[in-house]
Amino acid sequence: MLWQLDGAPGVKYQLVIFDFDGTLADSFPWAASVxxxxxERYRFKRIDPAEHAELRNYDARRLMRHLGVRMWRVPGMARDVRKRMAQEIDKIHLFPGTSNMLQALADAGVLLAVVSSNSEENVRAVLGPENVARFTLFKCGASVFGKAPKLKAVMKKCRVTPEATLLIGDEIRDAHAAQKVGMAFGAVAWGYTNPEALQSLHPQEFFTEMSDIAAKVVGRSGA
Known part of the structure; x- marks a missing residue:
């Protein structure tokens, strides 16, 4: 179904919700380095860089089993990593083309939101003031498997139905969260998870380049 938004014909979704790390922000190199x-502190197996290619095929639960990460340790580790990132935020950058893509969506009247496991402070710092102003809502600090309730909260706040909403992300758990709440999922090819693993989930949208997002959502390249 196509929606008419602010006089812009052919807009496919009223609301686009973005994951942050691996979708808008190129944070994997930093994460891999730390x-x-x-x-040792959280008692899990160290990752051999030679494993990275294979691990990109794993969903979060399989990765945690492989590394021996205990679920009860995850919240503490996540807080430590978010704090460390805040201290080194200058090392995290947006993927090329992100700002133009966001501007194209905003110009078409699409509502934009972020749902992330990262902190809102970190998300805002990397996006910068101009990009932050393009977003309607931020729901951050989600637990590893806790995105679905935040997705519902965003839709409720924006008064948009699941059928008119698209979640864009780079992980298998993003696809599962979208499916759980009944919204479409758009997978990106440039994030953490292997693109082939994401395509095997049959996402409603698949983006090979950043400019594909605006092209498919509002019919503009955003380049």
């Missing part, structure tokens, strides 16, 4: 520093 993760083993937490292995």
């Amino acid at each position: 993760v083993n520093q937490y292995a």
Whole structure:
């Protein structure tokens, strides 16, 4: 179904919700550089860089089993990593083309939101003031498997139905969260998870380049 938003014909979704890390922000190189520093404290297996390609095929639960991460340790580790990122936020950058893409969506009247496991402070710092102003809502600090309630909260606040909403993310757990609340999922090819693993989930949208997002959602390249 196509929606008419602010006089812009052919807009496919009223609300687009973004994951942050691996979708808008290129934070994987930083995360890969620090993760083993937490292995001893949180008692999980150190990651051999040679494993990265294979681990990109795993969903979060399988990855945690592989590394021996205990679920009850995850909240504490997540807080430590978010705090560390805040201290080194200058090392995290948006993927090329992100700002233009967000502007194209905003210009078409699409509502924008972020649902992330990262902190709102970190998300806002990396986005910068101009991009932050394009968003209607931020729901951050989600637990590893706790995005679905935040997705529902965003839709309720924006008064948009699941059928008119798209979640864009780079992980298998993003696809599962979208499915759980009945919204469409758009997978990106440039994030953490192997694109083939994401395509096997049959997402409603698949984006190989950042400019594809605006092209498919509002019919503009956003380049």
